[in-house]
Amino acid sequence: MEMWHVKTEFKDNFDRQLQLNRFINFYDTVKPHKALNNSTPYEILYQYFNQPLCKQP
Numbered sequence: 001m002e003m004w005h006v007k008t009e010f011k012d013n014f015d016r017q018l019q020l021n022r023f024i025n026f027y028d029t030v031k032p033h034k035a036l037n038n039s040t041p042y043e044i045l046y047q048y049f050n051q052p053l054c055k056q057p
Helices: 013-029 041-049
Strands: none
Touching (some): 013 041
16 A cells, blocks of 8 residues: 555645645544444544533432
């Protein structure tokens, strides 16, 4: 599998960082993952952190 950073020529380090940030955003918020039942990592974290808190006795 060819990696995204090998296929792309970057203008400079700023451009490389910008493209990396865009890739991470896509990977975490847009791309469904089979291991997560076709959810994104963001969706899983959102569900986890928005579940009701347990009540203390």
